[in-house]
Amino acid sequence: MTRLYRYAISVFALFALGSWGFFAHRISPQLATYYLPKKMQPFFFANLDKLVYDSVRPDVRRNTDPKEAPRHFIDFEVFGDSAAWKMPEKWEDATRKYPADTLYKYGTLPWRVQEMQLKLTEAFRQQQKDSILYYAAEVCHYVGDAHVPLHTSYNYDGQLTNQRGIHALWESMLPELDIAEYRLNHKHKARYITDPQHHIWEILRNTHVLVQGVFAEERKASESIPDSVKYRTQIRNGKNYQYYTPVFARSYSKRLADEVQHQLVATAEAVSDYWYTCWVNAGKPDLSAIQAPSESLRADLKKEKKAWRKNELLAKGLLRARKGER
Numbered sequence: 001m002t003r004l005y006r007y008a009i010s011v012f013a014l015f016a017l018g019s020w021g022f023f024a025h026r027i028s029p030q031l032a033t034y035y036l037p038k039k040m041q042p043f044f045f046a047n048l049d050k051l052v053y054d055s056v057r058p059d060v061r062r063n064t065d066p067k068e069a070p071r072h073f074i075d076f077e078v079f080g081d082s083a084a085w086k087m088p089e090k091w092e093d094a095t096r097k098y099p100a101d102t103l104y105k106y107g108t109l110p111w112r113v114q115e116m117q118l119k120l121t122e123a124f125r126q127q128q129k130d131s132i133l134y135y136a137a138e139v140c141h142y143v144g145d146a147h148v149p150l151h152t153s154y155n156y157d158g159q160l161t162n163q164r165g166i167h168a169l170w171e172s173m174l175p176e177l178d179i180a181e182y183r184l185n186h187k188h189k190a191r192y193i194t195d196p197q198h199h200i201w202e203i204l205r206n207t208h209v210l211v212q213g214v215f216a217e218e219r220k221a222s223e224s225i226p227d228s229v230k231y232r233t234q235i236r237n238g239k240n241y242q243y244y245t246p247v248f249a250r251s252y253s254k255r256l257a258d259e260v261q262h263q264l265v266a267t268a269e270a271v272s273d274y275w276y277t278c279w280v281n282a283g284k285p286d287l288s289a290i291q292a293p294s295e296s297l298r299a300d301l302k303k304e305k306k307a308w309r310k311n312e313l314l315a316k317g318l319l320r321a322r323k324g325e326r
């Protein structure tokens, strides 16, 4: 590979690096709403389009706010062997062990989730609709990032193992390609999280154990697929950009079995658990006093949940992530 080619690929990688692709990020608020108790569900349902739309805002913010990027990941390997299990979970303890600069450089995702869930709790307490929706979308985004294996690794785009582009392949291309086959009707009831700070670490550990497989399966899929089929090149602004092809993505997806779907559903479950926990910790404010649900809203919710239970959201044009694509 020429140096220019490598450069072009790395530029593409920069563009591609978000977090769950926009599409996947936008699925979790919708599913999470279905898992909520009756006292919360109509409020979230009434504002679902906004939550879906805003669930990617933290990624958009990266373009304008230099402080934003490290909030979306944590490069565990940098902090030593089994760091995901050994690092201090609280920010105060972590900053005693590592310089704050190092933490900001290699990612602050677990602490960002903690910060946002406290803000959401406070918003519920104040019963301020705009703040509730704002922080519910923020929690949704960062909890989503915590379910993406490559958001927990220093080798976040395969740049150390000649697997550049794997980040967007796993989190954007695969869900886009496979969505019609996903089972999105998994049942879950929002659960109370006793220790939200500790809980995000548990989630990150479960995510981090997937990292090795994410790379290994790419290598195995590559054994039977030549580079000419594996990649396609596109010229943009006079530069070559290299992407994985759908043919390769399908082969890779088969090897991963239901990993991406599982992480997507696990994201939605965790989001509902966090939303619910914040609401409980705020003293279970009456959300119908903030926004009274109309009869037609209740009817729409019922109809949508019926389609969801049959896993027909996509087929019936009710998957909001699909509608909200830009």
Ligand SMILES: [Zn+2]
Binding pocket: 018, 019, 020, 058, 059, 072, 141, 145
């Ligand atoms: Zn993100």
